[in-house]
Amino acid sequence: xxSLPTELLLEVFSWLQDGETLLxxxxxxxxxxxxxxxxxxxxxxxxxxxxxxxxxxxxxERAKREKAAMDKARVVLHAPVLxxxxxSWNYLGQHINVPQAMALSAVRRSRAAIREILMDGASFMADxxxxxFYGLLWRNREHLTTLGLETPQEWVxxxxxxxxxxxxxxxxxxxxxxxxxxxxKVAAWVEADGDDSRSLLEILAELRRLESLGLxxxxxxxxxxxxxxxxxxxxxxxxxEIEREGPPQLMVDLVRGTAARLRHLRLPDxxxxxxxxxxxxxxxxxxxxxxxxxxxxCAQLRSLAAxxxxxxxxxxxxxxxxxxxxxxxxxxxxxxxxxSTCLLxxxxxxxxxxxxxxxxxxxxxxxxxxxxxxxxALAELLLAxxxxxxxATELEIRLDEGFVDLVDQLLACLPRLQDLFLHWxxxxxxxxxxxxxxxxxxxxxxxxxxxxSKSALIAALKMAxxxxxxxxxx
Numbered sequence: 001x002x003s004l005p006t007e008l009l010l011e012v013f014s015w016l017q018d019g020e021t022l023l024x025x026x027x028x029x030x031x032x033x034x035x036x037x038x039x040x041x042x043x044x045x046x047x048x049x050x051x052x053x054x055x056x057x058x059x060x061e062r063a064k065r066e067k068a069a070m071d072k073a074r075v076v077l078h079a080p081v082l083x084x085x086x087x088s089w090n091y092l093g094q095h096i097n098v099p100q101a102m103a104l105s106a107v108r109r110s111r112a113a114i115r116e117i118l119m120d121g122a123s124f125m126a127d128x129x130x131x132x133f134y135g136l137l138w139r140n141r142e143h144l145t146t147l148g149l150e151t152p153q154e155w156v157x158x159x160x161x162x163x164x165x166x167x168x169x170x171x172x173x174x175x176x177x178x179x180x181x182x183x184x185k186v187a188a189w190v191e192a193d194g195d196d197s198r199s200l201l202e203i204l205a206e207l208r209r210l211e212s213l214g215l216x217x218x219x220x221x222x223x224x225x226x227x228x229x230x231x232x233x234x235x236x237x238x239x240x241e242i243e244r245e246g247p248p249q250l251m252v253d254l255v256r257g258t259a260a261r262l263r264h265l266r267l268p269d270x271x272x273x274x275x276x277x278x279x280x281x282x283x284x285x286x287x288x289x290x291x292x293x294x295x296x297x298c299a300q301l302r303s304l305a306a307x308x309x310x311x312x313x314x315x316x317x318x319x320x321x322x323x324x325x326x327x328x329x330x331x332x333x334x335x336x337x338x339x340s341t342c343l344l345x346x347x348x349x350x351x352x353x354x355x356x357x358x359x360x361x362x363x364x365x366x367x368x369x370x371x372x373x374x375x376x377a378l379a380e381l382l383l384a385x386x387x388x389x390x391x392a393t394e395l396e397i398r399l400d401e402g403f404v405d406l407v408d409q410l411l412a413c414l415p416r417l418q419d420l421f422l423h424w425x426x427x428x429x430x431x432x433x434x435x436x437x438x439x440x441x442x443x444x445x446x447x448x449x450x451x452x453s454k455s456a457l458i459a460a461l462k463m464a465x466x467x468x469x470x471x472x473x474x
Contacts, residue, residue: 006036006081010167013042019075019082022046030137040113046069048072048079049086052121054229055099069099073106084116087133094126095184101182104132108189111139113383116146123153124131128186130200131169135193137203140371144207145236148214151200151221151246212239217246217268225253233257241266241305247290259297266305267295269362273328293455308378311385312340316345323351324358325385327371327378337377341384348388356394359385359410361403386413395437398423406423408433422471427451435464 012034014021027037036042054069076085087107094106117140119133130152137144144277204213213234227233227250237258242251245268255265270287287310295304295313303322304314309332311325344351359382371378383406392414397407404426411417411433422430422445429452434440443461447454458473 001255009033009036010039011039013037014044016042017045017047017083019043019046019048019079019184023075023078030323036186038080042081043079043081043112045083045228046075046079046081046318047084047086048075048082049084050088050103051086052088054103055097066281069103073103076103076110076112078323079110079112082112082114084118085114086118086120087122088120088281089122089129094124096129096182096186097124098180098182100129101186104129104186105189107136108132108193110136113143114140115143117144117148117149118147121150123150123216124222125152126183127152128190130184131190132186134198134200134203134240134347135190137200137207138198141203141206142209144210146212147204147207147210148212148216148241150216151218153220155219178338188389199226207234209236210234211236213237214241214243215246216243217250218244218462221246221250223247223250226250226267227253227257235261236461237261239264242268244268245270245287248291252288252290252294255291255294256297259294261301262395264300264303265295265298266324267291267307267310269307269326269328271307271328305358308381308385309336311381315343315350317350318353320354322356322358323354324360324391326360326362328362332378334377337374337381341377344384344388348384351385351388352391354389354392356396357386357389357392357414358396360396360398361400375402379403381415382406383409386410390414391416393417394419396421399425401425404428409435415439421445423448424452424457425449429457429460430459431460431464434461439463441468442470442472444469444470446474 013022013026016026022037022042023362026042027034050069050072053065054072056065076082114136117137137147199222201223204210222248232256233254238261240255240258240262241264242254243266245251251268255262267287285313292310292313295301295306296316298317300319301317302319303324304317304320305324306313307330308325308327309330314320359439382403386409386434390413393416395411395414395417397410397420399407405428406427407422407430411420411430415437416439417437418439419442420434420440422443424430424445424447426449434443447457454473458471461471461473462468
């Protein structure tokens with residue numbers, strides 16, 4: 001071991017994902033390893049994730065959870081570099097309990113150069129906790145390459161939410177570990193550090209090395225044109241995912257400001273959370289036309305995920321290789337579907353380079369109430385998409401019972417298909433249609449209809465196509 005060069009040892013250490021091993025294991029082997037364990041190159045692969053169980057220190061596993069959370073906090077505090085930091089709040093209420101305050105203290109004092117940060121379930125996180133993370137993001141503005149987060153949400157207590165909170169608190173004498181509220185203490189830290197002087201969007205606009213951004217926006221997010229300030233907005237950004245629906249101008253500015261560089265884009269499903277908008281006193285609305293127009297300027301786009309009714313925005317995207325289309329809980333007018341079908345008929349060549357196609361309908365058992373009048377027009381639109389994507393080699397189809405009769409026709413439009421994931425929602429096995437695809441090699445999917453036997457389907461498919469490399473149906 002003594003003869004191994006330093007570069008080789010650092011390369012080996014960089015494959016470690018557990019920071020505790022570097023702190024407490026590698027460092028104790030010898031003086032040389034102790035020195036190398038503090039080298040930033042050795043920490044390039046370390047991942048730290050605070051899950052929801054890190055905040056619950058009551059019950060029979062209190063000691064175990066307390067130690068795990070403290071060890072993670074210690075790693076964050078001492079690490080010179082982190083590949084990944086994950087943070088899940090998943091907690092009812094905007095107070096800060098003792099475990100959370102301990103972890104926030106480590107985050108606040110950390111000087112690690114972090115490449116990837118994922119904040120899950122953090123929309124209702126207390127304001128002082130958000131301010132601590134604002135400071136972390138600002139310190140890592142020259143290091144971050146991947147960021148996924150939910151934007152802050154205003155805490156609106158209605159009767160239903162109060163009932164949910166009361167039930168959770170009553171469960172096992174507040175098993176969520178409320179303990180002593182530390183919010184005032186954390187707020188004092190933030191005020192001393194001055195980390196609450198910048199808004200989240202101001203910080204995002206300064207992330208010069210960010211390559212991938214996943215943004216789950218909330219209904220009341222204030223927008224003061226932070227993304228219009230710079231002409232070279234997020235100069236390294238290649239992948240953008242917008243979940244839910246935020247301020248229209250924010251979405252337009254974000255896509256338009258990064259259009260020349262984007263390779264992967266996911267638009268929000270504006271109909272997914274319509275009932276919550278209604279509860280908040282807002283009217284569900286479609287995506288702003290300027291946003292869809294901005295997508296057409298993403299000339300280098302390789303993959304796109306969007307609502308089926310927005311498929312017209314693919315016109316002009318000649319480098320597109322992957323397309324995901326969904327139909328959500330929404331009212332569809334037949335004339336709108338017919339208009340999109342005509343558009344694809346005129347500009348179908350834009351999908352000739354497509355290699356992967358995904359089609360999903362999210363209505364399930366409730367689909368007909370939304371689509372009954374427009375169903376014939378929607379069927380024509382789906383077939384128009386398949387015809388335009390005739391060179392696709394990978395296909396994923398998840399259709400509900402309202403559209404399962406289209407499966408065979410869709411498959412017939414894709415003669416070069418090699419990989420297929422199919423959701424069997426009806427009694428038909430589609431074996432004949434699958435057998436007619438000459439280049440098909442791999443079939444997977446799920447059987448959800450009780451009238452169809454999974455074992456019989458697999459046997460029939462293998463008999464019809466013994467040349468298949470893999471059949472994985474569950």
